[in-house]
Amino acid sequence: MRFIEPHGHMVSRTTDDYLAMAMAGCQAVCEPAFWAGFDRSSVDGFYDYFRQLTDYEPKRAAKFGLTHYCWLCLNPKEAEDVKLAEEVIGIIPKFLDRPSVLGIGEIGLNKNSRNELAVFEKHVDLAARHGQLILIHTPHLEDKLKGTRLIIDALKADGRVAPGRVIIDHVEEHTIQLVLEAGFWAGMTLYPESKCTAARAADMVEMYGSDRLWMNSACDWGVSVPLAVPRAALEMRLRGHSAKAVDALIYGNPARFLSQSKNFAEKL
Amino acid sequence: MKREQVVDLYFMEARAKLIDLAAFLDRVDRVPGTDDFRMAAFRHALQELPGGKPDRAKRVLLSLSDPTTEPLPAATTKAAAGAWPGAALPPIAN
Ligand SMILES: [Zn+2]
Numbered sequence: 001m002r003f004i005e006p007h008g009h010m011v012s013r014t015t016d017d018y019l020a021m022a023m024a025g026c027q028a029v030c031e032p033a034f035w036a037g038f039d040r041s042s043v044d045g046f047y048d049y050f051r052q053l054t055d056y057e058p059k060r061a062a063k064f065g066l067t068h069y070c071w072l073c074l075n076p077k078e079a080e081d082v083k084l085a086e087e088v089i090g091i092i093p094k095f096l097d098r099p100s101v102l103g104i105g106e107i108g109l110n111k112n113s114r115n116e117l118a119v120f121e122k123h124v125d126l127a128a129r130h131g132q133l134i135l136i137h138t139p140h141l142e143d144k145l146k147g148t149r150l151i152i153d154a155l156k157a158d159g160r161v162a163p164g165r166v167i168i169d170h171v172e173e174h175t176i177q178l179v180l181e182a183g184f185w186a187g188m189t190l191y192p193e194s195k196c197t198a199a200r201a202a203d204m205v206e207m208y209g210s211d212r213l214w215m216n217s218a219c220d221w222g223v224s225v226p227l228a229v230p231r232a233a234l235e236m237r238l239r240g241h242s243a244k245a246v247d248a249l250i251y252g253n254p255a256r257f258l259s260q261s262k263n264f265a266e267k268l
Numbered sequence: 269m270k271r272e273q274v275v276d277l278y279f280m281e282a283r284a285k286l287i288d289l290a291a292f293l294d295r296v297d298r299v300p301g302t303d304d305f306r307m308a309a310f311r312h313a314l315q316e317l318p319g320g321k322p323d324r325a326k327r328v329l330l331s332l333s334d335p336t337t338e339p340l341p342a343a344t345t346k347a348a349a350g351a352w353p354g355a356a357l358p359p360i361a362n
Contacts, residue, residue, distance in 0.1 A: 077346050110343065111340060111343035111345065117339050141351075142333050142348055142351055143333075143334055145329075145330065145334065145335070146334045146335070146337065150337075150339060174326045174329035174330050200325065239277065240273075
């Protein structure tokens, strides 16, 4: 089995996790910028985080034979402070020509506030101006439906980024159709307690097709499982999905979407 | 897959979750107090399960969701509660 982990916050995982992922068939891991569990106090904190993502973490992953890519942004949980967000967006272009950067993400909404939406739109503008792919985080639990609608409306209103260059992540049964029907890619996040189980992910593949769909573990410092993607692949095999179909979903689809970034395509 | 195969694969897991759910409701009802907005939403969401209509998972998720469309003036917390506090649902017994 081979797979790409398209969404893993590896800076908060151990080397044991890298080893387990490599042994399970992981070919590459892609790390979106995210919240550290606390609010950073200045733009300098982000500068160092982006250095960690673009410089140090690829070397750590390489020790286990894994290619490491990243996405850059200020995450929605810190987006209430618009001035800080503007400063962070201002330094991102310095990192965009680093060889492992895939695009802008994970941007999006958390509580669906006006400032979060304004900061989301500034990130979309940044991606549009620099021709970058976009990875989007949709809000948690009761906020997901509203946030997904606001995100899709904002992307349509901007209009500069083709839907095929945007993946909207953490979809569930009540949001997947909105995302796919608008032409975007959709990500399913496999979490033990929230978001989506392996069985529900397989349900959604069967109900909505797998053309513009990927699965990820979104493993971070919270309750999450770095081997969730191969576990879901096993679930699909038990349900009679062919090895070829599973490979297309867990390797082919992330490769197809991410190859739109020249940095990914070159190393594939 | 045929229905029997789906049931073979998932029945025991779903049975365990069903009993857990029943025990959770018993646990909540055993202690003094009244339902907060989360439990009110939970009991309403359970109403989506009976009957033969499809898309139960989607309907449960929709019933727990904030249905409004205007952005909040400001985010006063980073956390989500699992149910929408603004729903003001009538009490319901299970
Ligand atoms: Zn994430």
